[in-house]
Amino acid sequence: MHHSEMKSEVRRLIADGTVLPAHPLALDASRKLDARRQRALTRYYIDAGAGGLAVGVHTTQFAIRDVGMYRPVLELAAETASDWTRRPLALVAGLAGPTQQAVVEAEIARGIGYHAGLLSLAAMKSASEHEIIAHCEAVAREIPLVGFYLQPAVGGVILSADFWRRFAAIDNVIAIKIAPFNRYRTLDVLRGVSAAGALDRVALYTGNDDHILLDLTLPFDLRDNGVTTRTYFRGGLLGHWSVWTASAIKQFERCKAARHKDSVPADLLALDARVTDCNSAFFDVAHNFHGCIAGCHEVLRRQGLLEGIWCLDPAEGLSPGQMQEIDRVCNEHADLSDDDFVAANLGKWLA
Numbered sequence: 352m353h354h355s356e357m358k359s360e361v362r363r364l365i366a367d368g369t370v371l372p373a374h375p376l377a378l379d380a381s382r383k384l385d386a387r388r389q390r391a392l393t394r395y396y397i398d399a400g401a402g403g404l405a406v407g408v409h410t411t412q413f414a415i416r417d418v419g420m421y422r423p424v425l426e427l428a429a430e431t432a433s434d435w436t437r438r439p440l441a442l443v444a445g446l447a448g449p450t451q452q453a454v455v456e457a458e459i460a461r462g463i464g465y466h467a468g469l470l471s472l473a474a475m476k477s478a479s480e481h482e483i484i485a486h487c488e489a490v491a492r493e494i495p496l497v498g499f500y501l502q503p504a505v506g507g508v509i510l511s512a513d514f515w516r517r518f519a520a521i522d523n524v525i526a527i528k529i530a531p532f533n534r535y536r537t538l539d540v541l542r543g544v545s546a547a548g549a550l551d552r553v554a555l556y557t558g559n560d561d562h563i564l565l566d567l568t569l570p571f572d573l574r575d576n577g578v579t580t581r582t583y584f585r586g587g588l589l590g591h592w593s594v595w596t597a598s599a600i601k602q603f604e605r606c607k608a609a610r611h612k613d614s615v616p617a618d619l620l621a622l623d624a625r626v627t628d629c630n631s632a633f634f635d636v637a638h639n640f641h642g643c644i645a646g647c648h649e650v651l652r653r654q655g656l657l658e659g660i661w662c663l664d665p666a667e668g669l670s671p672g673q674m675q676e677i678d679r680v681c682n683e684h685a686d687l688s689d690d691d692f693v694a695a696n697l698g699k700w701l702a
Contacts, residue, residue, distance in 0.1 A: 352461050354495040354525045360439040361466050365526055366554050368585025368607070369402025370600050371443060372592040373410035374428060375647055376420075378661040384420060386427060391656055391700040393431040398696060399597040399689070402586070403441030404428055407460075408469055409505065410590040410644060413447055414663040422459055429463050443497055443588070447471040450486045457493035467495040467525060469588070473506035480514045484521075491523040497556070497588070498527035500540055504640050507531065515543025519553050528588045529566075530558025538571075541582065545573040550582050557584045560591040560630045564623035567606035568615055583610055590643065591630050594650040597689035602626070629684050632676035635669075642670040649677055654693040656700070 354362060374396070377388035396404060406428045407421055415421050425444055432440050444460030446453045446468040457468050470490055475483045490496060498518055501507030507530075518524060529540045537559060544553050557566035566584045573580045592599045602622065609615045633650060635642035645668045648660035660668065681688065 352494050353523055354467075357466055357495065358439065361441050362525075364402050364439055365441050365467070366585070368554060368556070369441065370400070370586060370592060370596075370603050371403050371405050371441065371556070371588040372396045372401050372596055373408045373588065373590040374404050374406045375593050375644070375651065375657075376411050376415065376424065376663070377657055378659070378663070380659060380661065382661050382663060382665070384423065385658065387701060388657055389424070389427055390431045391697075392651070393428050394435050394700040395656060395693065395696070396596055397432060397436050397440070398700070399692070400600045401440075401592075401596060403443060404432065405443040405445065405469055405588050407445035407456075408443075409445070409471070409501070410593055410647065411445060412644060412663050413445075413471070416447065418663060421456065422463070425460060425463050425465065429465065441466055443467045443469050444494075445469050445471065446490060448474050450489050453486070453490045454493055457490050461494045465494070467497050468493075469497045469499050469528060471499055471501060471506075472508050472510075473501060476508055480510065480517075483508070483510075483514070484517050487518055488521055491521050495523050495525045496521065498524060499558070500527065500529050500531045500536065501558075502530055502532040504532070505643070509536070510539070512539040512543040512546070515540045516546040519544040519547035519549040524549075524553055526554040526556050526585075528556045528558040529584075530560070532559055532561050534562075537566075541571055541573060545575065545580055545582070550580065554585040555582065557587045558589055560589055560634060561627050562623070563587060563589065563591065563626055563630075564602060564606055564619065567603060568609050568619065570610070590647060591626075591633065593647050594633065595629075595687060595689050597692045598687050625684055625687065629680045629687060632673065632680040635673050637672065637676070638670040642668065642673045645669045646673060646677060649674070650681075653681070654690060655697050656693065
C-alpha cells in the first residue's frame with residue numbers, strides 16, 4: 352500500500368497535523384484483555400476530538416506480541432472506531448521487531464484497515480544505519496511509514512542526521528514521530544528531513560513528552576548554504592495524550608493558532624512547563640521512566656476508564672513515590688485535567 356492510495360481526507364489529516372493518542376491496553380485482574388474498557392478508551396479518544404489513534408505502540412505495551420494480542424487489539428480499536436464515528440480518523444499501527452516480524456505486522460495492520468505503521472527500531476540496536484535503512488525500506492513496501500525516534504531510556508537507538516535524511520528519502524514515509532527527549536537529537540531529525548527535501552511530504556510529529564507545547568508552537572529555522580527554511584511540528588503522537596485527552600486537544604489548538612502570530616502569548620509558553628511537570632509524574636521520570644505505562648493507567652483508573660493499573664508484565668507497575676507524585680500534579684494542575692468531561696460521558700463509553 353502506497354500513501355497515494357490512502358483516502359484523501361486521511362492523508363490530508365496526517366499531513367496537516369493532528370492529535371494522535373497512544374492507545375493503552377485495558378487488562379482485568381487476571382491480566383487478560385478487558386474488551387469493554389478497551390472499547391471505552393477508544394470511544395473516549397474519539398469523543399475528545401482526537402484525529403486518530405496509535406495502537407500496538409509502546410503505550411499499548413510491546414509485550415502484546417508475546418501473548419497473541421497484537422491482532423485482536425488492533426482489530427478491536429479499528430472496529431470500535433468504525434462503529435462509533437463516521438468522521439475521518441487516522442489509524443496508526445505500531446510495528447516492531449526484526450524485518451520479518453515488522454513486515455508481517457505491517458501486512459496484518461494493512462489488512463485490518465490501518466493507514467500507516469509507526470516503526471520501532473528498538474530491535475535493531477546492533478545493526479548499522481545502512482542495515483536499518485534497508486529494514487525500513489522493506490517495511491515501507493507494505494504500508495506507509497511513520498518514523499519513530501524513540502528515546503534510549505526505553506529502548507531507542509541513537510541515529511544521525513544523515514540517517515534521517517536517508518529515511519525521509521524513502522518514498523512511502525509520510526511522517527516521523529520525534530521522541531528522543533533530547534533537543535540536539537530532535538534537531539538532527541529536522542535537519543535530515545530538510546536535507547532530503549522532504550519537509551512538504553513528511554509531517555513532523557512530536558513525541559517529546561517532556562517538551563510538548565513548545566514543540567507544537569515554536570518555529571524551527573533550518574539553514575543550508577545560506578538559505579533558511581522555516582518549519583513546524585504539525586502534530587503529536589504521544590503517550591502523554593493517552594490521559595486528559597480533551598484538555599490536550601484544546602492545548603494543541605492553542606499552539607496551532609499561535610504559530611504564525613508576531614508574538615506567542617507568555618501564558619502559553621508558561622503552560623509548557625506545567626504540562627511537563629504533569630508528565631514527570633505520569634511517566635515516572637524519577638525512576639528513568641520505569642513506571643510510565645502504569646502511571647498513565649493510574650490516571651485513567653482514577654477517572655473510571657480503567658479498573659486497575661495492571662500491565663502484562665507483573666513486574667511493571669508504579670515506582671516508589673510515584674503515586675504521591677501523581678497525587679501532587681493532579682492537585683496542583685487540576686485545571687489541566689478533563690475529569691468533568693470523562694465523568695459526563697463514562698456511562699455511554701462503558702455501555
